[in-house]
Amino acid sequence: MRGAMELEPELLLQEARENVEAAQSYRRELGHRLEGLREARRQIKESASQTRDVLKQHFNDLKGTLGKLLDERLVTLLQEVDTIEQETIKPLDDCQKLIEHGVNTAEDLVREGEIAMLGGVGEENEKLWSFTKKASHIQLDSLPEVPLLVDVPCLSAQLDDSILNIVKDHIFKHGTVASRPPVQIEELIEKPGGIIVRWCKVDDDFTAQDYRLQFRKCTSNHFEDVYVGSETEFIVLHIDPNVDYQFRVCARGDGRQEWSPWSVPQIGHSTLVPHEWTAGFEGYSLSSRRNIALRNDSESSGVLYSRAPTYFCGQTLTFRSTSVSDSPENKSVPAEVSGRLRAAEARETCDTGWTVTVSRPTLIRCPGAVFVNGKEMTNQLPAVTSGSTVTFDIEAVTLGTCNNNEGGHFKLRVTISSNNREVVFDWLLDQSCGSLYFGCSFFYPGWKVLVF
Structure with missing residues (x-):
C-alpha cells in the first residue's frame, strides 16, 4: 500500500508532462x-x-x-x-x-x-x-x-x-467576376529531373477546349509556357533538384479565344537526382544536362549506361526516342535499339533488357523481343519509331530466400510498356539492389534518346 502511494506523485508528474506536451502540440497546430x-x-x-x-x-x-x-x-x-x-x-x-x-x-x-x-x-x-x-x-x-x-x-x-x-x-x-478559377492544379509528383503536374476542372459549367501550363523558379519574376493542349497532365523536365518552382494553369473555353484566369500558383520541387548518361562514351554525344544521348557514330558499338544508379524501385523510368537523321534507314524503318537495366551491386551479371529491331534482325530473332537474364520471353513489344516512349516500372515482390532452382534470392516485378502494350515479368537477383543502372544502344546514327 505504501509503495503505491509513493508511485502516485511520479504518475501525476508523468501525466502533467504529457499534458504539457499535448498542449504544446495543440498550440503549434493552432x-x-x-x-x-x-x-x-x-x-x-x-x-x-x-x-x-x-x-x-x-x-x-x-x-x-x-x-x-x-x-x-x-x-x-x-x-x-x-x-x-x-x-x-x-x-x-x-x-x-x-x-x-x-x-x-x-x-x-x-x-x-x-x-x-x-x-x-x-x-x-x-x-x-x-x-x-x-x-x-x-x-x-x-x-x-x-x-x-x-x-x-x-x-x-x-x-x-x-x-x-x-x-x-x-x-x-460584359465581364464576370468569379470566386475562383475554373481549373486548379491537383497534384505535383516529383520525378528525377522533372515534376509531373496534374490539374482538373473545378467549375462544372465550364467546358474546356485547351489548357495552358506555365512555371517559373520561385526566384524568378516571369512565368514561361511549357504546355498548351487538351491533356490534364504534363511532365515538366529540366527541373533542378531541391529548387522550388511555381506552377499555374488556365483554360480556354470551347469556341472562345480568351484564356480563363490563372489557377492559384502551387509550389513544387523534386528531391530526386536527375538521370544522366555517362559522358565520354564513344559513338554518343550528350546534351548539356546529359539526359539526352545522340548516336553520332556507326562504327563503335556497345551499351551506353547511366552515370550512376539513379533508378529506384517504385519509380517510372521513361525512354523517349526521336530521329534527327535524313538517312534512308531512319526514314524508312523504326529504330534498331536495345535498352537495358542492370543491378547496381552486380552490374556485370544481373541484366534484363528490351530490344527492338526491324532491319536485318541479326542480333535478335524477332522485333520487340524481351530478354530476361539472357532468356527470350514469349511476349513482345512494338517496334520503336521516332517519338516512341518506353517505360519501366519496378516493384519489389519478395525479399526472402527463393528456391535455389529459380536461380535467385530476391525478386523484382518489372513492367515494360510501349505504345499501349506491356510486358510483365519477375526478375530474380542473387542479391538485393537498392538502385539500378539503366542503359541503351542504337545501331544507326542520327537517333537520340531522352531519359526521365
Whole structure:
C-alpha cells in the first residue's frame, strides 16, 4: 500500500508532462491553422485588389477605345457629307454662272436697245439696225434648265437610337467576376529531373477546349509556357533538384479565344537526382544536362549506361526516342535499339533488357523481343519509331530466400510498356539492389534518346 502511494506523485508528474506536451502540440497546430487562415485572408484580399485594378483598367481602356471609335466614325460621316455636298453643288454652280452670264448679256442688250430707240427712225436708223442685228444673234428664247428641288440631293443623317439599347445590353453582360478559377492544379509528383503536374476542372459549367501550363523558379519574376493542349497532365523536365518552382494553369473555353484566369500558383520541387548518361562514351554525344544521348557514330558499338544508379524501385523510368537523321534507314524503318537495366551491386551479371529491331534482325530473332537474364520471353513489344516512349516500372515482390532452382534470392516485378502494350515479368537477383543502372544502344546514327 505504501509503495503505491509513493508511485502516485511520479504518475501525476508523468501525466502533467504529457499534458504539457499535448498542449504544446495543440498550440503549434493552432498556430499552423492561424497561419493558414492568414494566408487564405491574404489571398482573398490580394486577389480582390488585383481584380479591382484589372476591372478599372479594362473599363477605362474600353471607354477610351469606344470614344476613339465614335470620334473616328463621326469624322467618316462628316467626310461623306462634305463629299456629297461638293459633288452635287458643282452642277448648280455651273448653272448659276450660265444664268448670271445671260442676265448680264440681257441687261447690256436692254440698255443698248433703249439708247437706239431714243433716236427715232431718222438719224439713228443705223443704231437700230446694229441693235437689231446684234439681238438676232442672241438666243433670247433659250433658257437653261434649272433642276427641281425634288431632283437635287437633300442630305440627312440616319441614326438608329436602338444601338444604345444593343450596346447597353452588351455592356451589362460584359465581364464576370468569379470566386475562383475554373481549373486548379491537383497534384505535383516529383520525378528525377522533372515534376509531373496534374490539374482538373473545378467549375462544372465550364467546358474546356485547351489548357495552358506555365512555371517559373520561385526566384524568378516571369512565368514561361511549357504546355498548351487538351491533356490534364504534363511532365515538366529540366527541373533542378531541391529548387522550388511555381506552377499555374488556365483554360480556354470551347469556341472562345480568351484564356480563363490563372489557377492559384502551387509550389513544387523534386528531391530526386536527375538521370544522366555517362559522358565520354564513344559513338554518343550528350546534351548539356546529359539526359539526352545522340548516336553520332556507326562504327563503335556497345551499351551506353547511366552515370550512376539513379533508378529506384517504385519509380517510372521513361525512354523517349526521336530521329534527327535524313538517312534512308531512319526514314524508312523504326529504330534498331536495345535498352537495358542492370543491378547496381552486380552490374556485370544481373541484366534484363528490351530490344527492338526491324532491319536485318541479326542480333535478335524477332522485333520487340524481351530478354530476361539472357532468356527470350514469349511476349513482345512494338517496334520503336521516332517519338516512341518506353517505360519501366519496378516493384519489389519478395525479399526472402527463393528456391535455389529459380536461380535467385530476391525478386523484382518489372513492367515494360510501349505504345499501349506491356510486358510483365519477375526478375530474380542473387542479391538485393537498392538502385539500378539503366542503359541503351542504337545501331544507326542520327537517333537520340531522352531519359526521365
